[in-house]
Amino acid sequence: MALIYCSFTPLVVLRLLTVVIAVGSVLKAACTTTASDEAPVSRIAFGSCANQSAPQPIWDAIIKFNPQVFIWLGDNIYGDIKRPFSLFGKQRTIGPWKNVPRFAPSSEHEMQSKYVEAKTNPGYSRLKDKAKVIGTWDDHDYGLNDAGKEFGGKITNQRLLLDFLDEPQDSPRRKQAGVYTSYTYGPVGRQIKVILLDTRYHRDLMSSDGSILGTSQWTWLEKELKGPASALTIIGSSIQVISNLSATTGPLFYLESWGRFPKERSRLFQLISDRQPNFGVIEINWDAVPVSLKFEVRDLNGLPVTGVNISLLELKAKTVGSIADTKAGKDQKHCSLEVALPWLVRYRLAILFFCALAGPFAFQSVPNAAKDERCGTHAE
Ligand SMILES: *[C@@H]1O[C@H](CO)[C@@H](O)[C@H](O)[C@H]1NC(C)=O
Ligand SMILES: *[C@@H]1O[C@H](CO)[C@@H](O)[C@H](O)[C@H]1NC(C)=O
Ligand SMILES: *[C@@H]1O[C@H](CO)[C@@H](O)[C@H](O)[C@H]1NC(C)=O
Numbered sequence: 313m314a315l316i317y318c319s320f321t322p323l324v325v326l327r328l329l330t331v332v333i334a335v336g337s338v339l340k341a342a343c344t345t346t347a348s349d350e351a352p353v354s355r356i357a358f359g360s361c362a363n364q365s366a367p368q369p370i371w372d373a374i375i376k377f378n379p380q381v382f383i384w385l386g387d388n389i390y391g392d393i394k395r396p397f398s399l400f401g402k403q404r405t406i407g408p409w410k411n412v413p414r415f416a417p418s419s420e421h422e423m424q425s426k427y428v429e430a431k432t433n434p435g436y437s438r439l440k441d442k443a444k445v446i447g448t449w450d451d452h453d454y455g456l457n458d459a460g461k462e463f464g465g466k467i468t469n470q471r472l473l474l475d476f477l478d479e480p481q482d483s484p485r486r487k488q489a490g491v492y493t494s495y496t497y498g499p500v501g502r503q504i505k506v507i508l509l510d511t512r513y514h515r516d517l518m519s520s521d522g523s524i525l526g527t528s529q530w531t532w533l534e535k536e537l538k539g540p541a542s543a544l545t546i547i548g549s550s551i552q553v554i555s556n557l558s559a560t561t562g563p564l565f566y567l568e569s570w571g572r573f574p575k576e577r578s579r580l581f582q583l584i585s586d587r588q589p590n591f592g593v594i595e596i597n598w599d600a601v602p603v604s605l606k607f608e609v610r611d612l613n614g615l616p617v618t619g620v621n622i623s624l625l626e627l628k629a630k631t632v633g634s635i636a637d638t639k640a641g642k643d644q645k646h647c648s649l650e651v652a653l654p655w656l657v658r659y660r661l662a663i664l665f666f667c668a669l670a671g672p673f674a675f676q677s678v679p680n681a682a683k684d685e686r687c688g689t690h691a692e
Contacts (some may be wrong), residue, residue: 352502357443358383358548360450363390364430371435375442381497382439383506384447386550388476389430391423391469392416392456415457417465420472423455427476448491448508449473450550451568458568460515461526470513489513492529494536498543505542507533509549518568524551524576537583547584553577590617596624 357379362368374382393416399407405414418426430436439445451457453473455465470491479485485493490513495506514526525533537545549570556571570577595606600623608619 350498352499353380353497353504355379356381356383356504356506356546358385360385360550361387362430364426364433365390368433368435371433371439375435375439379439379443381495381506382443382445383508383546383548384445384449384477385548386448386450387452388447388449388473389423389426390452391418391426391454392452393418393422394457417456417463420465420468423469423472427472431476444497445477446493446495446506446508447473447477448493448510448548448550449512451512454512458518460512460517462517463512466513488528490526490529492525492532496542501543503542503544505536505545507536507545507547509533509547511550516573518566518572521573521575524570524573530579534583553580 355378357374357377359370359374359382395403395405395412395414395416397414398405399409403412404410405412449469451459453469454463455469456463471486473491474483474486485491490510491508492510493508497504497506509525510529511524514529515524516522523530552567552569552571554571555567555569557567557569566572570580590609590611593606593608593610595608597604597606603624605622605624606619607622608616611617
């Protein structure tokens with residue numbers, strides 16, 4: 313998917329969006345929305361981190377892809393105010409004499425006008441005419457950088473987001489605490505369920521190892537996942553689910569992610585795992601030219617569940633992301649996606665094994681960040 317709009321700082325890129333995809337019986341899904349006779353959905357685009365004040369040429373490419381559904385995964389606008397780094401002067405945002413925070417919330421009026429700017433972008437308007445647009449939020453449209461449940465502007469900003477998304481006035485989503493929701497598309501047998509989480513409204517303090525989703529959203533999510541099966545279930549989270557980058561970047565800086573709420577993350581993995589035992593295999597074909605390596609996950613019967621063939625050359629590739637390319641297609645240069653969660657969640661052990669094996673040989677001169685990207689090919 314080359315459809316992610318994220319052209320900003322590495323930080324933004326790192327904390328990009330997360331899409332979790334589960335196929336078939338992996339997930340049971342409830343049909344809360346009316347199952348309809350509509351055509352099957354086969355083209356979905358998603359994006360995030362869209363700066364309403366900057367040019368957004370990406371919409372042309374998205375429209376060209378002709379998605380039936382477009383999913384906003386958060387930072388749909390940059391609603392809060394970002395002050396420049398400043399060591400001296402009246403407003404000092406860093407250093408020992410820091411006297412103002414780097415980020416500040418906007419007024420309701422300012423938020424509103426930013427949404428107007430985003431919504432009237434000609435490219436986005438065209439997309440809206442052609443595709444169903446749905447979405448959740450992240451911190452900057454929630455209202456404040458890295459904010460959680462403590463943020464006071466959340467009720468107002470929930471209304472503003474839902475206005476932006478054209479949520480009907482009588483929608484229950486306008487009455488609940490948080491913007492989480494789900495949709496089911498397509499005819500029976502080919503239904504796609506999209507679950508959008510709210511990782512802001514109920515989130516405890518970052519260092520608390522408390523909750524991300526909060527009690528009411530967990531109850532809802534469990535119900536959503538326990539109903540009748542859909543062919544495919546997609547879960548969107550505005551913060552990274554699998555990545556554990558903070559473990560390598562801390563204590564210098566910490567990234568927001570599920571990885572920082574280990575209990576909460578285990579609960580999610582538990583909920584979406586099918587609890588089938590699997591094992592990983594690595595088969596090396598020394599006779600092939602170039603030498604190739606088959607990396608597979610197999611089930612109880614020894615049959616492959618999923619896998620990938622990699623040439624040994626690729627493991628040594630100079631270009632970061634080459635493994636990602638073989639598996640996930642054309643990732644945009646600065647983006648990496650979490651598109652293969654089932655593979656990763658169910659087969660985490662196998663993946664770790666893969667990294668451990670490949671590490672010393674393949675990543676020798678690759679800097680840390682790149683290393684992470686490759687080990688977690690589908691995890692960033
Ligand atoms: C958004 O774009 C404007 C104009 O290019 C820029 O001044 C601003 O810093 C950007 N905001 C963010 C959060 O990147
Ligand atoms: C993630 O990092 C934390 C330390 O920040 C560590 O305790 C934990 O075991 C790591 N989890 C995984 C799955 O690597
Ligand atoms: C890997 O290659 C083998 C033999 O060429 C093929 O049977 C298998 O399906 C391939 N596996 C994947 C995951 O592409």
